[in-house]
Amino acid sequence: MRDMEYLERKRIEVLKEIKPICEAFNIKDYDYIISPTGQTEILRVYDTKIGCSSNSISAVIQELTGYIFLQVWRQRSLGAFENQTKAVIKRYWLKG
Numbered sequence: 001m002r003d004m005e006y007l008e009r010k011r012i013e014v015l016k017e018i019k020p021i022c023e024a025f026n027i028k029d030y031d032y033i034i035s036p037t038g039q040t041e042i043l044r045v046y047d048t049k050i051g052c053s054s055n056s057i058s059a060v061i062q063e064l065t066g067y068i069f070l071q072v073w074r075q076r077s078l079g080a081f082e083n084q085t086k087a088v089i090k091r092y093w094l095k096g
Contacts, residue, residue, distance in 0.1 A: 007034045007041070014043075014060050021061070025068050032060070042094065049094040063092065 014032040022030050022045075032052075033042040043050040043063055050063045066089040078085045 004034075004038050007038050010034075010041075010057070014057055017057055017061060018043075018064055021064060021068070025072075027068075051092040051094055066090075 011032045011034055018030065018032075022028070027045060030043070030045045033044055033049075034040070039053070040051075041053045041055065043052045043060055045064065045067050048067060050067065052060050052063060055063070070086065070089055
């Protein structure tokens with residue numbers, strides 16, 4: 001089991017780092033969830049859950065940026081590789 005004290009500090013730091021990004025894009029409902037056992041870390045933005053276990057804070061920011069990109073660009077084409085691009089960005093998104 002991972003050190004829960006470390007993970008709680010990480011959660012606070014992640015939330016501090018992503019807050020200005022979320023505010024800039026008017027995202028009001030987000031959290032960084034750590035399971036009670038410390039084995040799972042999830043970035044939640046509205047109803048979307050993104051697996052971030054063992055990620056660095058910069059990797060969590062990259063996942064948030066991918067989410068924002070798809071939300072902002074959703075009405076436009078990503079070109080010939082649209083399906084592949086979306087699949088790569090969503091590869092850690094959790095179902096259900």
